[in-house]
Amino acid sequence: MGRTRRIRFKSPEVVCTWAGSDSDSGSNSDTSSTGARGASRAAPSPAAPPRAGRGPVRYLCYFAHTLLDFRVAEFEALAAMAGAAPGEVVWEPPRNPDSPFRFVTLPSRRIARHVAFRAVLLRALIEVWGEGPDWAALRPAVEAYAAGPRGARYLAPATTFRVKVDTWGFRWPEERKREVLQELEFVPFRGRVDLSQNTQVSFWAILEGQRPEVVLAGKGGAGGGGGQTAQNGEGQAQGQQQQQQQQQEEEEEVADGGSVDGRERPWDWIFFGREVALAASRVLPAQFTLKARRYLGPTSMDAEMAFVMANMAWCRPGSLVFDPYCGTGSLLLAAARFGSTVVGGDIDIRVIKLGKRNPKTGAVEDNFSNFEQYGLPHPAGLLRMDASRPPFRRGLEGLFHAIIGDPPYGVRAGGRKSHSKAVEIRDPSRHYASTAPYGLTECVDDLSDLAARLLVEGGRLVYFVPVSPETYDPSELPDHPALTLVSNCEQPLSGRYSRRLLTYAKTAPYDAAAAAAWRESRRGFEMAIERVSDLVWETRPERESRVQEGVGEERKPGRQGSSGTTGSGGTGGDDDSGGSSSGGGGEPRPNRQHQEAPARELAGVRL
Amino acid sequence: MKLLTHNMLACTIKGVQNGFPLKIEAEEVVEREADFDPDFLRHIFPKLEWAAFLEGARALGCAEGLPDAVPEGALEEEAFLRAFHHALLEVHLEEGALVCPETGRRFIVSKGIPNMLLNEDEV
Numbered sequence: 248m249g250r251t252r253r254i255r256f257k258s259p260e261v262v263c264t265w266a267g268s269d270s271d272s273g274s275n276s277d278t279s280s281t282g283a284r285g286a287s288r289a290a291p292s293p294a295a296p297p298r299a300g301r302g303p304v305r306y307l308c309y310f311a312h313t314l315l316d317f318r319v320a321e322f323e324a325l326a327a328m329a330g331a332a333p334g335e336v337v338w339e340p341p342r343n344p345d346s347p348f349r350f351v352t353l354p355s356r357r358i359a360r361h362v363a364f365r366a367v368l369l370r371a372l373i374e375v376w377g378e379g380p381d382w383a384a385l386r387p388a389v390e391a392y393a394a395g396p397r398g399a400r401y402l403a404p405a406t407t408f409r410v411k412v413d414t415w416g417f418r419w420p421e422e423r424k425r426e427v428l429q430e431l432e433f434v435p436f437r438g439r440v441d442l443s444q445n446t447q448v449s450f451w452a453i454l455e456g457q458r459p460e461v462v463l464a465g466k467g468g469a470g471g472g473g474g475q476t477a478q479n480g481e482g483q484a485q486g487q488q489q490q491q492q493q494q495q496e497e498e499e500e501v502a503d504g505g506s507v508d509g510r511e512r513p514w515d516w517i518f519f520g521r522e523v524a525l526a527a528s529r530v531l532p533a534q535f536t537l538k539a540r541r542y543l544g545p546t547s548m549d550a551e552m553a554f555v556m557a558n559m560a561w562c563r564p565g566s567l568v569f570d571p572y573c574g575t576g577s578l579l580l581a582a583a584r585f586g587s588t589v590v591g592g593d594i595d596i597r598v599i600k601l602g603k604r605n606p607k608t609g610a611v612e613d614n615f616s617n618f619e620q621y622g623l624p625h626p627a628g629l630l631r632m633d634a635s636r637p638p639f640r641r642g643l644e645g646l647f648h649a650i651i652g653d654p655p656y657g658v659r660a661g662g663r664k665s666h667s668k669a670v671e672i673r674d675p676s677r678h679y680a681s682t683a684p685y686g687l688t689e690c691v692d693d694l695s696d697l698a699a700r701l702l703v704e705g706g707r708l709v710y711f712v713p714v715s716p717e718t719y720d721p722s723e724l725p726d727h728p729a730l731t732l733v734s735n736c737e738q739p740l741s742g743r744y745s746r747r748l749l750t751y752a753k754t755a756p757y758d759a760a761a762a763a764a765w766r767e768s769r770r771g772f773e774m775a776i777e778r779v780s781d782l783v784w785e786t787r788p789e790r791e792s793r794v795q796e797g798v799g800e801e802r803k804p805g806r807q808g809s810s811g812t813t814g815s816g817g818t819g820g821d822d823d824s825g826g827s828s829s830g831g832g833g834e835p836r837p838n839r840q841h842q843e844a845p846a847r848e849l850a851g852v853r854l
Numbered sequence: 855m856k857l858l859t860h861n862m863l864a865c866t867i868k869g870v871q872n873g874f875p876l877k878i879e880a881e882e883v884v885e886r887e888a889d890f891d892p893d894f895l896r897h898i899f900p901k902l903e904w905a906a907f908l909e910g911a912r913a914l915g916c917a918e919g920l921p922d923a924v925p926e927g928a929l930e931e932e933a934f935l936r937a938f939h940h941a942l943l944e945v946h947l948e949e950g951a952l953v954c955p956e957t958g959r960r961f962i963v964s965k966g967i968p969n970m971l972l973n974e975d976e977v
Contacts, residue, residue, distance in 0.1 A: 628859025640864035
């Protein structure tokens with residue numbers, strides 16, 4: 248139908264993501280048929296889109312309850328990508344800071360459509376007709392809206408509609424949801440009920456409860472986009488559906504069918520309104536879940552985060568996107584799914600070239616077959632290359648629209664780079680060059696300079712850095728003169744360790760002299776995170792008694808003396824042996840160790 | 855590897871002044887259809903070194919319809935854009951080598967992936 252409908256996502260998967268949307272249907276019809284018997288009033292056809300009001304529009308954002316720190320940033324990135332000027336996206340403070348409900352005012356419907364089409368961490372945009380702590384408080388506003396021109400057209404006899412009852416923070420049995428529909432009898436529904444996804448209008452009655460603290464912590468750590476679990480190889484990828492299931496199970500625990508915590512009402516607040524858009528891309532993480540990915544490594548970026556990164560980077564049709572540490576290509580896949588042409592590099596040939604043979608089908612699975620799996624065009628190029636010495640010619644300024652990456656970083660075994668060394672090479676075709684450690688600071692500085700040089704103006708650089716609360720200092724982050732930090736989102740990982748997704752925009756032309764001066768100012772500088780293991784170790788003696796059993800096992804006595812090594816302060820278990828020059832993501836890159844090692848080491852130690 | 859990527863690559867061995875364009879030795883070439891996007895082509899065109907692109911297209915046998923010098927306004931012509939699109943994005947070098955014009959250093963291309971990594975004595 249009209250403009251707002253065009254972005255409705257028709258796929259059945261979407262329906263599953265809505266709590267209660269299927270099962271409350273039966274009750275829905277009962278109630279609404281009663282309501283549908285209202286007096287017929289002349290109203291414009293629902294096919295006529297609500298063109299009224301070209302100016303700013305206010306929506307209730309119903310976010311996915313995951314990657315909490317990323318949701319607003321992703322939304323703003325997409326609004327800006329669609330042309331919203333800074334300051335044109337206005338957020339209202341949430342009543343509850345953990346709530347997935349936020350009111351936002353956008354400069355236009357077009358921008359709202361774009362955001363809803365691309366956002367991965369958004370569930371829906373809702374035009375709220377009324378809200379309040381109880382039904383009585385809600386009613387006058389809803390009645391007024393329903394009688395007005397903006398509301399009446401959606402209640403007209405010619406429309407098909409349904410009502411979704413959604414509870415957040417608690418779970419209700421169907422009979423309780425049916426009671427909600429009875430509460431809504433005051434709404435003059437006159438359309439015909441259509442519970443299918445083809446219905447023209449979907450109304451939402453949302454009862455917002457309070458999510459218990461413990462659940463939030465769990466979501467932040469394990470469920471927060473799977474950043475941690477995505478490091479665990481087989482079976483780690485958590486698709487959205489799995490998350491949903493998990494969420495529902497959690498909700499079961501707090502619901503008892505009636506009251507919660509002995510309260511008569513489990514909700515704090517009610518919203519009633521009309522669904523303007525379902526977030527169409529919310530299904531992508533499940534579609535691209537690592538569980539079903541044919542070729543992947545233990546550090547493949549989980550699908551949800553990959554899409555968030557592609558959104559932060561404004562990947563779209565017509566853009567050329569580069570990932571210098573592409574590994575098994577998770578980020579490239581997300582960028583390609585959004586229509587970009589992609590180029591990937593990695594220092595590790597085992598990741599980007601060899602692939603493996605599927606024992607069942609006999610087919611070779613590699614980075615390219617992943618693209619084929621999802622029906623995406625092959626990358627423009629995959630290169631075995633060293634990000635510290637990109638093999639690019641001069642004169643490529645302004646080539647890429649975005650550079651995205653998950654740089655190799657770690658405390659026990661960091662990235663690798665080429666190095667100069669006297670060697671005797673007998674057979675060049677079979678020679679494997681040895682590599683040297685590549686510290687995080689040097690790596691992100693190289694990356695910043697590469698982006699400053701090769702990005703178009705306005706192009707985006709998006710990458711992760713690891714942080715620990717003891718060492719995090721935003722002033723340490725690369726501040727290249729041609730780049731401006733746009734957003735900085737934290738994803739908690741295990742324990743007291745997290746990573747931050749940094750999004751920069753190229754805001755000035757590349758000035759070689761300024762860039763060289765900046766590099767000079769960073770020479771010899773090391774972000775504190777590179778010293779985290781030493782910092783932990785140095786404080787260990789007086790805290791030793793607190794170290795839990797098992798936690799300190801890998802720390803052999805004598806390790807204390809080896810402070811000063813950064814990036815590769817190895818413990819015994821390093822499997823980054825020999826020529827496993829792990830510059831990028833994917834199988835051989837021991838990123839998992841990087842991320843978990845400090846957490847393990849920090850677990851019993853508080854600096 | 856598509857010619858788009860070939861056009862970016864250079865030999866960066868220490869001391870090399872002119873590591874571009876890398877000469878293509880093609881052993882196996884594969885064609886795969888790609889979405890035609892004129893806007894993308896117009897963005898990329900000014901970034902390309904046309905002579906190097908043309909030389910690469912000849913090496914891969916896909917230079918048909920590509921002029922030695924691109925006349926003004928060609929980027930608005932469907933026929934040129936189609937030929938450009940095909941050579942830039944649809945033809946892949948699967949097996950072969952890229953050879954530095956200055957040193958003769960061969961960068962092997964295997965399974966579509968060039969190995970641009972330098973040896974210890976080259977950095």
